[in-house]
Amino acid sequence: MTTEPFLAPVTTPAERREWILRLLTGTQRVDRIRRLRESIILSLLFLSALISVATTIGIIYTLSIETFHFFQRVSLIDFLTDTQWTPLFTEKHFGIWPLLTATLLVSAIAMLVALPLGLLAAIGLSEYASPRLASIVKPILEILAGVPTVVYGYFALLFVTPLLKRFIPQLEVFNALSAGLVMGIMILPLVASLSEDAMRAVPQSLREGAYALGATKLEVVWRVVVPSSLSGIVAAFILAISRAIGETMIVAIAMGQVPRLTLNPLVAMETMTAYIVQVSLGDTPHGSLEYQTIFAVGTTLFLITMVLNLLSYRFLQRFREVYE
Amino acid sequence: MTAHEVLPIDREFTPRLALRKRLGTLFGILSALAIIIGLTTLGLLIADVVRDGWHVLSWDFLTSYPSRRPEQAGIRSALVGTFYILILVAIIAFPLGVAAAIYLEEFAPRNRLTAIIEVNISNLAAVPSIVYGLLGVGVFVRTFMLGRSLIAGALTLSLLVLPIIIIASREALRAVPPSIREAGLALGASHWQTVRHFVLPAALPGILTGTILALARAIGETAPLITIGALTYVAFTPKSLFDPFTVLPIQIFNWISRPQAAFHERAAGGIIVLLAVLLLFNGLAIFLRARLQRRIRF
Numbered sequence: 001m002t003t004e005p006f007l008a009p010v011t012t013p014a015e016r017r018e019w020i021l022r023l024l025t026g027t028q029r030v031d032r033i034r035r036l037r038e039s040i041i042l043s044l045l046f047l048s049a050l051i052s053v054a055t056t057i058g059i060i061y062t063l064s065i066e067t068f069h070f071f072q073r074v075s076l077i078d079f080l081t082d083t084q085w086t087p088l089f090t091e092k093h094f095g096i097w098p099l100l101t102a103t104l105l106v107s108a109i110a111m112l113v114a115l116p117l118g119l120l121a122a123i124g125l126s127e128y129a130s131p132r133l134a135s136i137v138k139p140i141l142e143i144l145a146g147v148p149t150v151v152y153g154y155f156a157l158l159f160v161t162p163l164l165k166r167f168i169p170q171l172e173v174f175n176a177l178s179a180g181l182v183m184g185i186m187i188l189p190l191v192a193s194l195s196e197d198a199m200r201a202v203p204q205s206l207r208e209g210a211y212a213l214g215a216t217k218l219e220v221v222w223r224v225v226v227p228s229s230l231s232g233i234v235a236a237f238i239l240a241i242s243r244a245i246g247e248t249m250i251v252a253i254a255m256g257q258v259p260r261l262t263l264n265p266l267v268a269m270e271t272m273t274a275y276i277v278q279v280s281l282g283d284t285p286h287g288s289l290e291y292q293t294i295f296a297v298g299t300t301l302f303l304i305t306m307v308l309n310l311l312s313y314r315f316l317q318r319f320r321e322v323y324e
Numbered sequence: 325m326t327a328h329e330v331l332p333i334d335r336e337f338t339p340r341l342a343l344r345k346r347l348g349t350l351f352g353i354l355s356a357l358a359i360i361i362g363l364t365t366l367g368l369l370i371a372d373v374v375r376d377g378w379h380v381l382s383w384d385f386l387t388s389y390p391s392r393r394p395e396q397a398g399i400r401s402a403l404v405g406t407f408y409i410l411i412l413v414a415i416i417a418f419p420l421g422v423a424a425a426i427y428l429e430e431f432a433p434r435n436r437l438t439a440i441i442e443v444n445i446s447n448l449a450a451v452p453s454i455v456y457g458l459l460g461v462g463v464f465v466r467t468f469m470l471g472r473s474l475i476a477g478a479l480t481l482s483l484l485v486l487p488i489i490i491i492a493s494r495e496a497l498r499a500v501p502p503s504i505r506e507a508g509l510a511l512g513a514s515h516w517q518t519v520r521h522f523v524l525p526a527a528l529p530g531i532l533t534g535t536i537l538a539l540a541r542a543i544g545e546t547a548p549l550i551t552i553g554a555l556t557y558v559a560f561t562p563k564s565l566f567d568p569f570t571v572l573p574i575q576i577f578n579w580i581s582r583p584q585a586a587f588h589e590r591a592a593g594g595i596i597v598l599l600a601v602l603l604l605f606n607g608l609a610i611f612l613r614a615r616l617q618r619r620i621r622f
Contacts, residue, residue, distance in 0.1 A: 048423035062462030124355030148544030218348035246452025
């Protein structure tokens with residue numbers, strides 16, 4: 001900014017001309033400095049945006065280097081076909097299936113809770129509840145999403161499991177069932193919130209059109225609102241699955257650390273994330289095979305969730321294109 | 325067209341309006357039930373934790389270091405560690421996140437690179453937190469040789485919350501009406517001056533709210549810090565950025581994984597403190613939003 005007095009005390013035309021000239025060149029200089037400063041600021045802003053790309057590159061680089069070392073010692077065929085995972089034992093097997101099955105099983109249980117309840121809650125909030133009620137209930141429901149996962153782990157292990165044991169006596173202390181149920185409740189607000197956003201984006205005129213044709217509220221919801229917001233709802237569902245697969249603390253606390261290949265939700269199992277936690281808790285030396293296994297498992301986890309995330313993003317973009 | 329042709333249709337179509345309406349009501353009850361299940365679980369969870377942990381809460385609990393004897397164990401080192409992590413993450417992630425958001429929302433040209441950055445950020449926001457932990461081990465702990473230190477943990481968590489801050493800040497910037505920008509430009513302000521003096525102040529409540537919620541996420545995270553090897557038994561408070569540290573969620577996890585019930589009570593006590601801190605944060609976010617929003621109206 002120029003600090004020159006705007007009206008200088010000038011008397012003669014020569015003085016006036018000199019003053020104007022000084023003002024103009026001065027402004028030019030100030031302008032040049034400002035432009036320079038702003039281009040520096042702009043490039044700093046750009047660099048900050050690039051940090052996110054650097055993060056992804058960092059993740060892929062870290063994961064792939066150690067995974068590469070891992071697959072120099074263990075064959076990819078074994079990794080994908082062996083049915084045992086025992087890298088911490090003397091007789092080592094490196095089949096990802098026990099970990100992957102446990103992950104998918106607990107995610108499936110969580111989805112059985114989170115998807116129907118989340119969708120119902122979204123419909124309730126967006127179509128049935130008055131805006132006033134929704135504005136009170138929604139933030140409370142979202143507290144569920146803000147509770148740290150370690151707290152859910154505590155709840156699953158020390159409240160839900162003992163409670164379920166009263167009805168299912170053969171339930172083990174660590175099991176997939178209570179971990180999955182609690183995880184489902186944790187993910188419910190995510191599904192509800194994203195689905196509700198999608199439903200709110202459906203133009204009111206579509207609902208009114210259906211009502212005018214004689215549809216009841218239920219028919220408007222199921223035949224107009226849900227189909228119109230389907231891509232948003234699908235995006236929410238996919239993101240919820242990705243969340244469940246990557247969830248760590250609930251399963252590390254309440255599901256146990258026994259890598260076994262089973263679909264029985266009443267016994268202890270170990271998910272991919274729980275395995276990473278288990279190894280990280282011990283002091284594994286850098287470069288050892290155990291150290292490399294967590295990166296191989298991490299890579300598997302990263303690839304699965306990334307595919308789901310990108311899929312969800314595609315669906316979300318589609319729903320945005322329609323109504324914005 | 326005679327009446328005769330229309331009649332059969334009339335006969336076939338029975339509106340059954342009463343049944344359809346009843347079904348609708350039933351469905352409304354179902355959806356209310358879904359919400360009630362969520363809220364009840366939240367209530368049960370809080371009641372359970374408070375019941376288990378209420379009696380361990382005392383000044384000693386807050387100011388004692390962890391101990392092998394449950395009755396003496398406290399959360400001092402964890403509380404201090406959480407506080408340091410919070411400050412560091414705020415210092416690192418807030419400016420970077422807001423800067424990235426400003427670039428993407430106000431300056432970025434519509435090209436391939438911008439599209440890549442956008443997809444990338446939305447993917448990063450959903451990458452499992454434990455993968456950030458692996459990144460932290462590989463890059464900060466090993467490559468940068470920071471060891472299992474406070475700064476390594478803070479950097480890892482900063483990368484974790486960065487996408488959340490960026491997304492929230494972008495939403496806040498997007499909510500500023502274009503007329504504000506046009507007014508700034510029309511007055512002769514440069515693009516940056518417009519953003520700096522007109523758009524940013526208007527978006528600040530939203531940006532701050534998003535940042536506070538992101539910080540709340542950071543202090544609740546456990547998995548990435550376990551992965552980078554934050555010590556679970558730390559009987560001192562870190563004196564420098566390169567000291568080992570522990571945080572509340574890790575101390576809680578440590579106590580949960582012990583077999584003795586007395587440690588589980590300590591864990592519940594720790595959870596009450598953690599939830600209280602988070603509640604404080606959420607309250608602050610709501611307060612800030614309400615207060616700052618009142619001042620700026622379009």
